[in-house]
Amino acid sequence: MSRTRAIVSDIRPLTPSILELTLRRTDGKSFPFFQAGQYATLSFPAYDRLKSERSFSIAGSAAYPTELQFGIRVGGDYTSTLRYLQRGDRAVIGGPFGQFTFDTQRDQSAVFIAGGIGITPFMSMIRTATDTKLTNELILIYSVRSLSDAAYLDELQALEKRNPNLRVIYVVSDGNIPKKSNSYFAGRVSSELIAAAVQQNPWGRSFFMCGPSAFMTFTSKLLKEMGLPLGMIRSERFAVGSSALIERGSPIPKFTFAAWGVATAVLLTMIVRVEQVKRATALGSAPTTTSATLPSAGTTAVTAPLVSTTPVVTPSVTTTPIVNTATPVNTSTTTPQNTAPAVTTTPTPVTQYVPTYQPRTHAS
Numbered sequence: 632m633s634r635t636r637a638i639v640s641d642i643r644p645l646t647p648s649i650l651e652l653t654l655r656r657t658d659g660k661s662f663p664f665f666q667a668g669q670y671a672t673l674s675f676p677a678y679d680r681l682k683s684e685r686s687f688s689i690a691g692s693a694a695y696p697t698e699l700q701f702g703i704r705v706g707g708d709y710t711s712t713l714r715y716l717q718r719g720d721r722a723v724i725g726g727p728f729g730q731f732t733f734d735t736q737r738d739q740s741a742v743f744i745a746g747g748i749g750i751t752p753f754m755s756m757i758r759t760a761t762d763t764k765l766t767n768e769l770i771l772i773y774s775v776r777s778l779s780d781a782a783y784l785d786e787l788q789a790l791e792k793r794n795p796n797l798r799v800i801y802v803v804s805d806g807n808i809p810k811k812s813n814s815y816f817a818g819r820v821s822s823e824l825i826a827a828a829v830q831q832n833p834w835g836r837s838f839f840m841c842g843p844s845a846f847m848t849f850t851s852k853l854l855k856e857m858g859l860p861l862g863m864i865r866s867e868r869f870a871v872g873s874s875a876l877i878e879r880g881s882p883i884p885k886f887t888f889a890a891w892g893v894a895t896a897v898l899l900t901m902i903v904r905v906e907q908v909k910r911a912t913a914l915g916s917a918p919t920t921t922s923a924t925l926p927s928a929g930t931t932a933v934t935a936p937l938v939s940t941t942p943v944v945t946p947s948v949t950t951t952p953i954v955n956t957a958t959p960v961n962t963s964t965t966t967p968q969n970t971a972p973a974v975t976t977t978p979t980p981v982t983q984y985v986p987t988y989q990p991r992t993h994a995s
Contacts, residue, residue: 635662639720640698642713645782649748650713651690652701654722661696662724665689667733667759668752668839668867671699671726680712684725688751688841688867692758699724702751702782731841731867733759738837740768742829744820744850746842747775752867753841754783761794769794770828774802774820774846800828822853833859840866 641653654673656662665671670688675681691700705711733741733756743753750773760767775781778801787799799814802824806817816824829836838859840850847868854864 633663633725635724637662637699637722637724639716639718639722641718642716645702646780648706648780649702649704649782651782652703652713652716653691654699654701654724655697657721659697662699663727664696665693665727667693667756668731669727669729669755670752671701671724671728673701673725674723675716676721676723678712678715678720680708683709684723685709686726686728688755689727690751690754690758692755692762694759694762702748702754704748729867731839731865733839735760735765735767738767740836741770742825742833742836742838743769743771744825744838744840744842745771745773746820746846746850747780748782749840749842749846749867750782751841753839754786756839757787757790757794757797761790761797766796769797771797771799772802772820772825772828773799774842775804777805777807778803798828800824820850820853822857825853826857833857833863836863838864840864842868844868 636657637654638657640655644650670686672684672686674684687701687703689699690702703710703713731752745753753771757769760769791797791799801815802820803817808815808817838854840847847866
């Protein structure tokens with residue numbers, strides 16, 4: 632994954648809970664090409680809480696690659712620390728990632744349905760379409776709790792004036808809306824409102840949804856009730872916290888799940904060894920000496936010698952095959968032998984089955 636070094640060129644609040652962060656490259660060059668709707672990972676080495684990567688949707692126009700803008704909701708430990716960033720602070724950017732993108736040929740008529748912070752990828756799409764003077768029809772349905780929570784409100788009104796193919800509809804939960812306006816509606820997004828926005832003709836249009844999980848579930852149900860096929864609907868689901876762990880395209884989930892796999896393998900191996908010792912003790916057998924090397928991830932089966940030393944007077948013990956579920960782990964357990972007479976032992980091959988590890992791949 633490519634990494635780009637940048638600096639903070641601007642940071643400003645959009646609402647009490649959303650800020651806009653603007654970054655420029657340290658060498659003054661353009662950022663790698665990105666498509667409107669994609670996201671990138673960010674980290675800030677000078678801040679302890681911001682050294683790890685998190686992924687955020689790009690809100691800026693793809694027509695101006697010399698800077699990247701991000702709309703970020705401030706809430707958790709990581710995003711709250713972003714408030715302390717200063718102009719000139721160093722940043723490391725990874726990406727871009729994601730398939731939640733606007734295609735100028737495919738999406739001749741696009742309906743964007745945004746919930747809260749889900750507006751950010753749509754700002755990139757609308758800004759790009761306006762800056763490049765596209766003629767694609769764009770309808771934005773923007774759902775917020777109150778108008779004070781509506782990020783980019785002034786800019787969206789300005790973009791409507793610049794782009795005759797753009798129409799913005801605001802849906803405000805608390806009902807505090809301007810009177811005598813065809814652009815503001817009180818309550819929640821409904822199938823009737825969506826149908827009215829597309830003039831009762833949803834066919835031949837591309838529908839995009841983005842927002843928090845509950846909003847996405849609710850909106851998906853509405854579109855299904857309208858009879859829209861899945862092929863017409865594209866979505867990106869936002870989550871609270873480390874969204875880099877779930878968003879599509881980022882390599883971070885692979886590393887995380889690999890670490891979980893290793894930890895699980897070690898734990899299961901310890902449990903199996905303890906159970907073997909308990910069984911041997913219950914049957915009155917002498918302690919055993921075992922040695923096995925587990926295979927790498929992706930190997931389906933391997934045969935490893937398992938040597939057991941047992942007194943003549945003790946019944947034989949059948950050893951259950953060890954099931955390992957993750958990456959390479961070398962285990963070796965040695966316990967003192969008793970004073971029983973030595974006997975001749977024969978190595979017994981034991982087949983260990985190791986399932987192939989397939990990390991989850993993708994953001995929203």
